[in-house]
Every structure is written in structure tokens, then in C-alpha cells.
Amino acid sequence: MTRAWKTAALAAVIVVLVLMLLPYLWIFLTSFKTRLDALADIPVWAFAPTFDHYPKVFIDKGYLPLVWNSIIVATFSTVLSLVVGAPAAYVFARFDFRGKEDLFFFFLTTRMAPPISIVVPMFLLFTTLGITDKPIAVILAHTTFNLSLVVWMMRGFFDDIPRDIDEAAMMDGHSQFGTFLKILVPLAAPGLAATAVLCFILSWNEFLYAFILVAFEGRTLTVGIPGLITPHGTLWGQVAAVAVVATLPILVFTFIVQKHLVRGLTFGAVKG
Amino acid sequence: MINRRMGAIVDRGMAPLLLIPSVLLLLLILVGPFLYMVWTGFTDLHFALPGREGSFVGFDNFRRLVREDHIFWHSFLLTLKFVVWVVIIEFIAGFALALLLFHFIQKRRLFLTLLLVPMMLAPVAVGLIWKLLLQGDFGMVTYYLRLIGVIDERTAILSDSSLVLPAIMLIDLWQWTPFVTLIMLAGLLSLPREPYEAAVMDGAGPLQLFRDVTLPLLRPIIALVLLLRGIDAFKEFDKVFILTGGGPGIATELLSIYTYRVNFKDWDLGYGAVCAFMVYLVVLILCAVFYKAVFWGGGQRSRRAGFAR
Amino acid sequence: MTISFDQVSKVFADGTIALDNLRLEFNQGEFIVLLGPSGSGKTTACRILAGLEQATSGSVSIDGRDITKLPPRERNMSMVFQNYALYSHKTVFENIAYPLRVRKIATGQIDEKVREIAQLLQIDAFLNRRPSQLSGGQAQRVAVARALVWNPDICLMDEPLSNLDAILRLQTRTELKRLHGDLGHTFVFVTHDQEEAMTLGTRIAVLNEGKLVQFDTPKRVYHEPATRFVAEFIGRPAMNIIDGEIEAGIFHAGGFEISVPQQPDGPVAMGIRPEQIVLRDRATDDTIEFELDVIELVEPDTLLFVKNNEAALVVRVLREVGQLERGSVVHLELPRENRHFFEALNGRRRI
Numbered sequence: 001m002t003r004a005w006k007t008a009a010l011a012a013v014i015v016v017l018v019l020m021l022l023p024y025l026w027i028f029l030t031s032f033k034t035r036l037d038a039l040a041d042i043p044v045w046a047f048a049p050t051f052d053h054y055p056k057v058f059i060d061k062g063y064l065p066l067v068w069n070s071i072i073v074a075t076f077s078t079v080l081s082l083v084v085g086a087p088a089a090y091v092f093a094r095f096d097f098r099g100k101e102d103l104f105f106f107f108l109t110t111r112m113a114p115p116i117s118i119v120v121p122m123f124l125l126f127t128t129l130g131i132t133d134k135p136i137a138v139i140l141a142h143t144t145f146n147l148s149l150v151v152w153m154m155r156g157f158f159d160d161i162p163r164d165i166d167e168a169a170m171m172d173g174h175s176q177f178g179t180f181l182k183i184l185v186p187l188a189a190p191g192l193a194a195t196a197v198l199c200f201i202l203s204w205n206e207f208l209y210a211f212i213l214v215a216f217e218g219r220t221l222t223v224g225i226p227g228l229i230t231p232h233g234t235l236w237g238q239v240a241a242v243a244v245v246a247t248l249p250i251l252v253f254t255f256i257v258q259k260h261l262v263r264g265l266t267f268g269a270v271k272g
Numbered sequence: 273m274i275n276r277r278m279g280a281i282v283d284r285g286m287a288p289l290l291l292i293p294s295v296l297l298l299l300l301i302l303v304g305p306f307l308y309m310v311w312t313g314f315t316d317l318h319f320a321l322p323g324r325e326g327s328f329v330g331f332d333n334f335r336r337l338v339r340e341d342h343i344f345w346h347s348f349l350l351t352l353k354f355v356v357w358v359v360i361i362e363f364i365a366g367f368a369l370a371l372l373l374f375h376f377i378q379k380r381r382l383f384l385t386l387l388l389v390p391m392m393l394a395p396v397a398v399g400l401i402w403k404l405l406l407q408g409d410f411g412m413v414t415y416y417l418r419l420i421g422v423i424d425e426r427t428a429i430l431s432d433s434s435l436v437l438p439a440i441m442l443i444d445l446w447q448w449t450p451f452v453t454l455i456m457l458a459g460l461l462s463l464p465r466e467p468y469e470a471a472v473m474d475g476a477g478p479l480q481l482f483r484d485v486t487l488p489l490l491r492p493i494i495a496l497v498l499l500l501r502g503i504d505a506f507k508e509f510d511k512v513f514i515l516t517g518g519g520p521g522i523a524t525e526l527l528s529i530y531t532y533r534v535n536f537k538d539w540d541l542g543y544g545a546v547c548a549f550m551v552y553l554v555v556l557i558l559c560a561v562f563y564k565a566v567f568w569g570g571g572q573r574s575r576r577a578g579f580a581r
Numbered sequence: 582m583t584i585s586f587d588q589v590s591k592v593f594a595d596g597t598i599a600l601d602n603l604r605l606e607f608n609q610g611e612f613i614v615l616l617g618p619s620g621s622g623k624t625t626a627c628r629i630l631a632g633l634e635q636a637t638s639g640s641v642s643i644d645g646r647d648i649t650k651l652p653p654r655e656r657n658m659s660m661v662f663q664n665y666a667l668y669s670h671k672t673v674f675e676n677i678a679y680p681l682r683v684r685k686i687a688t689g690q691i692d693e694k695v696r697e698i699a700q701l702l703q704i705d706a707f708l709n710r711r712p713s714q715l716s717g718g719q720a721q722r723v724a725v726a727r728a729l730v731w732n733p734d735i736c737l738m739d740e741p742l743s744n745l746d747a748i749l750r751l752q753t754r755t756e757l758k759r760l761h762g763d764l765g766h767t768f769v770f771v772t773h774d775q776e777e778a779m780t781l782g783t784r785i786a787v788l789n790e791g792k793l794v795q796f797d798t799p800k801r802v803y804h805e806p807a808t809r810f811v812a813e814f815i816g817r818p819a820m821n822i823i824d825g826e827i828e829a830g831i832f833h834a835g836g837f838e839i840s841v842p843q844q845p846d847g848p849v850a851m852g853i854r855p856e857q858i859v860l861r862d863r864a865t866d867d868t869i870e871f872e873l874d875v876i877e878l879v880e881p882d883t884l885l886f887v888k889n890n891e892a893a894l895v896v897r898v899l900r901e902v903g904q905l906e907r908g909s910v911v912h913l914e915l916p917r918e919n920r921h922f923f924e925a926l927n928g929r930r931r932i
Contacts, residue, residue, distance in 0.1 A: 005376060005579060006376045006377075009372045009375070009376030009377060010376065010377060011374065012372060013369070013372055013377060013383060016369060016387075017383060017386055017387065019446070020386070020387060020389060020390050020446065020450065023390075023401050023402065023405055023413075023446070024389055024390070024393070024400070024401065026404070026405060026412055027397075027400070027401045027404060030404065038410075039409075039410045040410060041409070041414070041415070042415065042471070043411060043412040043415050080297075084293045084294045085294055086296035087290035087291070087293070087294070088290060088291050088293075088295075090290060091286075091287045091290045091291045095284075095286075095287040097287065103295075105563050106298075107294075107298075108557050108559065108563060109556060110298055110302050112503050112555055112556075112558075112559045112562075113302065113306075113552065113555065114506070114507040114528065114548075114551045114552055114555050115507065116507070116509055116528040116531045116532060116548060116551060117304065117306075117309065117531070117548035117549065117551045117552040117555075118302065118305050118309075118548075118552075120309060120535050120541065120544055120545060120548050121304075121305035121306070121309040121312060121545070121548075122305040123281075123310040124308065124312070124541070125304065125305055125308060135507070140300075140301050141301065143297065143301060144298070144301050144302050147294060147298065148298075151294065161532060165300075175283065176283035176286040177283075177286055177290075182291075189514070204362060205392075205393075205394035205395065205396075205398055206394075207394065207395060207396045207509075207513075208509050208510065209508045212536065217445065219300070222394050222396045222397075225396050225397065225400055225514070226396070226513070226514060229400070229403065230515070236404060239400060239404070243397045243400050243401065245395075246394055246397050247392075247393045247394060247397050250392055250393070250394070251388075251389060251392060251393075254388050254392040255385055255388075258384070258385060258388065261388070261454070262454055262455060262458040265454070265455065265500075266450065266455060266496055266500065268456055269457075269492075269493075269496050270458050270459060270462070270493060270496065271462070410705040465663055466662050466663075466666040467666050467668070469631075469633050469660070469662070469666070470660065470662055470667075471667035471668075471679075472632075472633065472652075472653045472654065472657065473631060473633075473653055473654075473659055473728075473737075474659070474679050474680035474683055474727065475654040475680055475683040475684055476654070476679075476683050477654070477683075480683060484668065484671075484679070485668070488668065488669070488670040491670075
């Protein structure tokens, strides 16, 4: 009875997994298919691979700088969010002041803010400031959600560190800031790293802000994707190649932070 | 219990110093634009029509939204429909999968890792993948659906106004069910053993255990999952933008797509600001509900105590 | 009704032997205490009886009927947990009623039974509250009410008092004793606290490292500990134990000597309880001189820490010892009938 149930459950889970993975496998395969194979009426599963699409789209079509832009944007947005957000998280974890939880809630609302609402005035504002089409525009935009993610996640990690540690550090002669920087930050390093990777992923995957704020030189990889789809004669091999490059590094990162993923996705509410 | 110790504070002046940069940054990149949006909503700013350079028009834009704009309300209802359906289906499917994994599968690490793939892909890439799969002439999924007779030879899902919304919901289901599974499984794994043993000793069977122990204990996490998914689904833009751009016609023109169109296709920024404001308002309300339901469940201080294990 | 453990062993997945060949038999109406330090297997034994844990080998039976493989709900036992394990989303009434509802008892009867037991445990005023609104002691009583309301054959209690503060623990202990007297239920009570065991149990099963070392009435466990472990575990302050050797009727322990006629020769540990040592004002034939090291006042008693060469003893005296101070010489009598002898090799009591 139990054994039969187990087998049935295993079968069900495997079916679900196959359904979950097949679409991604398909785009991966497509990035190595010749145009003929990609457009075949009957889906082609086995084929002689071609490696032309990657150099074509990234070098000939100039998509390589987009990768670079994505890296720049994601990195700087992450660093900015951590540098500004981690000290704030420390304050939320260790200090008590009036209106603290309300301010904390305010941070949450920024994480939840719909990009479509913010991007319009941001676009107008950045146009006035003359920083559209520059990575800095997207870096700032992505900080709207990454900063609050840092504050929420890092507060949880700091909360996990016993307060005795702070007190010991201060008895040892550290200042308030010294305690934070020299004791708590190193202790929270795994959490900090996980938060950083999550920030990077969120920024890398983001589309709408980047799409509105940078049109030409500063385009990130996600922004480059719609441009490849044309009503007629879309080069699916190249599209697939871009999609693979845009997603594969993120999957690797995901596996690295898997342990902290639940926590990151729920703003520290559930410790996975 | 005694008041929780806040930790050693020798220098209270440090707090504002550490906090202010983040608050300032948010004021600059979020509150500023937000206020600017509210202001723009009271003007006639239009980038494509000459002579409309942002003079104050009072509540004209709001009036237009409420009284005249049928498409806005179509989008609003469409979005609600989308949100309600995907949240319900994803929750049921995701929770069921989590229960399967929890009860029957011991070595689930690999499963979980692989399960993460759809939800971690950039939403634009998800749109792209499914656009390829659902192509009318050579899409892989289209081919197999035709093969088993779900759709006929002439139907292309993405340009069929009755099939396109369910298709997008299914794609969302594909992408976000793992999210529900992941969180619910973490919730299940965090549950204490004692309540189960107590109920078993009280004589409860499997169904009673689920109803009287599992569900009540998971309640805060269920609220969390539903609200997080609700908020994210309400903001949905990327996938639909790539897949259909809101079409065919306005069959998939969700609120975010509509707002995008008003602002960046029609360049009617004054009115667009009001639409954007409405989206923000709904999300803010959902967000407040979320915070109350999840973090203030048992008093502010025990914010995490509810599920922390 | 007779409940028996027959050669029950439990080995956990990591190889830990939690229970080693347990044989134990007791009857209806008893208050059995499973006593031991952490890791002794007492909780495991209780959970195997409950059916929450499966024995690796051996069997558990009631009146000869093997229940080893029976699921918990078919065993007619209830359990009180250390953390009470109340349903936080249900009222106190519904918590107590739950086992009855699960057993499909008629609603009218449920109401009657719940109120009856609630009255007995003096929680009838809180029936509409939620568990979160109860104090620790009240929550504990709700847990007990829930365990007794449906008249189970056996009520199991896994360290039920250890989360209460000291005063409440004493009160609840007394109440449990009264409850047992009034209702005559069979109780199996797990604890690491020897005082609880001594006061509550009709019989105590002392466990150590998964083995049953003694199963006896509190009185006999105290006066005739079966092993050195039991001797040291029961009674506070712990029994004095001096390791030494007997040669020709004299017990030697590095320079300390005492006459022990009728004891055979060999390496041995001699034990005597602090409260059974007699302090004399002057030397007699039966006294030995000790040097006073430390005095502790534990009102109304006094603890004297004394030594003679390598033998160090704790003495509990009931009277004033005002004139004594550190370094004083005290004359102690170690009454013959209060001495215990344990084999040096395996700690077993010498007969």
C-alpha cells in the first residue's frame, strides 16, 4: 500500500519535473539548431548541432556589450543596495525607536511597488537629469527593489546573531559602528553573500525599468530580447542563443543560494 | 515574557547615521517619482500632442478614468480575473506538489533544485520560450496539441482571443507553481512534531491531521504565499508584453500593459499617471493586507516567531 | 490489566541504542515513573508504549495481546506532552473535546464530559479562551484534561512539569497525585527529576543508557538502590561514595579506614547518604574524626563538607552547628545499617 503510493507519487513528481524542464530544454536545443531544423513542421529532437548562432548574435549583431551592460547594472545595483541597506538592516535589528516597524513596512512597500507605476515619472525625472540611456539610470531603478530586499533579509540575518556577541564586542573595546563592521558583518557573511546573489539575479532578470530607461547604448540583455522578435523571419536560433546566455548563469547562481532562497523570496518570513 | 533585550547600544547617535542613507536613496528614487506621478496626474501633459505641456487640469484625468475609459475597466477586470485564477490554481497545484514531496519522497533535494528552473528564469525569457513553443506554424507545443486533438489545424493559440488568456495563465502556472511548492514545503518542514503526535494520541486519522493540525499551523504561510503571488500577478507585465503585447485586440491587455500603452505608445502622460497611480494603489492595499496578515499575526515583536524554526 | 514490555530494544538510524532489552511489567491503576538522565531511554520507552515510535525488536503487550504494531489511535492511551501541544486555533473547550469528537461521541455527551473534567481540574472558567491566553500552569491542566476526558486505559506523560516554574511544579505535582488517587487511572510518567519520581510514583523504573537498572517502590529505590548509579541518582545531596578496598573486615581508602565486619574482601565502593550520617559532640567508639572544609547553610539544614585523608563526605545535619568553623574537627558516626556496598567492577549492590 505505502510502497504503491510512493511509486505513484514519484511518478507524478517526475511527470511534473519533465513538464517544468522541457520548455527550457527546447530553447536550449533550439540555440544549436540550423534554421531548417528550428522551423521544421514536425518538432526535431535529434539533429546535427550548429554552433553558429552564438558568435553571430553576440559578435556580428553586437549583443556582447549587452551582456556587459547587464553585468555592470546588476553588480552596481547590488553593491549600492548592500552598502546602503546593510547598515539600515543593522539599525532595524538592534535599535529601538518610535515608528520603527512603520518605517520597516515602508521599505516593504518599495519592494512591492509596481514598476509600471514608478517607471513613468522616473523616466520623466531622469530625462530632466539627462541620465537616461546610461547604466546609472537602471542601477538606480533596480535599487528600488534591491535596497528593501537587503534591508528585509539582512535584518533577519542580524536578528539571528545573539545579542551577547554585540555586548562582548563592546566590552572588548569596539565602538557601535566597529561592532557592526568588524563583528556582525563577518558573522552575517553567508547571509550577506546570499542576499547579494539574490539582488544580482533580480537585477539581471529585470525587464521593464531597463526597457523604458535605456534604449540604445545602455541596453541590458533582457532589453535586447524583444528586438530579436520580428513579425516575419525571426531568427529563432539566435533568439534562443540570447535566451540561453541570459538565463544559464542565473540558474547556476540559483543553485548556489538555494539554501537561502526561501528566505529571500519571502522577505525573511519563512526560514527555509 | 520579559521585554526582549535590544542589544548593546552605547551610541544612540549611530542609528540615524546608518539609517538615513537608505531613506534618502528611497526618497530620491521612489518617493520623488511617486509624488511626481501624482502631480502629473493633475496635468494634461502629452508628448505627442502639441500645446499640452502640463498645465493643471484638476481632477479631469480622474474623471475620465472613472466615467469614460472602458478599456481601463476592461483591463482592470481582466487583471483581477487573471490574478484570482492564477493564484488559486498555482496555490492548489503547488501545495499538492509540496505535500507529495513532503510525504512520499525522501531525497528531494535534486527535485527541488530542478523545480527552481522556471521561476528563476527572467520573465522575458519565459515569454520568449513560450512564444517559440506556441508558434502557429512550427511551435513544438502547438504541434503536439494538434496531434492529440486539443486544438485544430488552423488555430494558433496566441492569436486566438478565447485561448490566449488561459494560455497565459497556464504559462504563469508553469513559471510560479514551483514558488508555491518551495515555500509550502519549507513551511511543512518547519512544522513542529508535537501537535501531530498529540493529535495522533487523541485519535485523529490522516484527514483529520491535515484539517486540524497541518492547515491551522500553516495558516500564516498560506496567507504569505497567496498575497505574494497576488501582488506579483497583479504586476505581471514582461511575459504578456513579449507573448502578445496585449493582443489580439485587447484580449490580454492587463492593467500594466494598458498603462504602458497610454504612457509610451500614446504618450498621454497626464492621463497615464492616473492609470499608474491606480495600479500602485491596488498593490499598496494588497501589501498592507499582506503585512497585517503575515507579520502582525501575533503581535509585532513576534514577527518571525510564528514560523521560525 | 497488565502492561508488559518484553525485551524491547530501539536502535535509531544513526546507530544510537536508545533502549536495550527492556523488560517491564506493571498493572492497572499504578502510577509508574520512568526515571533517568537524558539519553537513558525513558522517553523512547514511553513513545514506544504510545505507538509514536516503533521498537526495533521485542514486543509490547496488554493482557497478553501483542500491541507492538498497533497504531496509536487503537491503543486507548492518551498523552500529555512537555510543551502541552494544544491546538492554538481552537478554544480550550474544543481542545478538550477533540479526542471525543474524533471518536464521534454525541455532542450532548461531549459537553457533559468536558465540563466535568474541566471542573475537576479547575479550568472551567477558561473554557472559551484560546491557548495563547493561558498561563503555563493553565495550559498544562488543559493538556491533562484533554488526556483524561475520554477515559483512556493509560495516560502517558512525557516530562509534563519541566516547563513550569518551581512553585507551579510543586503545586501541579500535588494535584497529579490527588488526581491519581481520585480517578484511579493508570499513569506512566517520564521524568529526569528524582524528587518528582519519589513523590509521584507507586513504582519507579530507573533507566540508564537504555537499560532498566531498578524497578521498585520509591522506598526501596531509596533504601536499597540496586546499583551505584541508582544510589547516586536518587536523593539530594547525592549519596557519598568512597572507592576503596576491604581487607580483613577493614575498609581502606587511601589512609581513611573504617571497620566493616562481615563484609568479604575485595575492591568495593562504600556509600552512605548525607542525611544518615550522625554528627556527635565528642569522640566515641563508633565515630571517626573528620576535618571540616566548607559549611553551607540550606535552611533549616546545614551541609558540612568534611574530609579524612582521601575520603571526602557531605553531611546533612538538622541542627545548629554554630560553634563549628572551617578547620574544626568533627566526630562523625557512619551507622552500620545505613552503609551500602557496591562492587567496584560493575557497580552492583553487594548482598
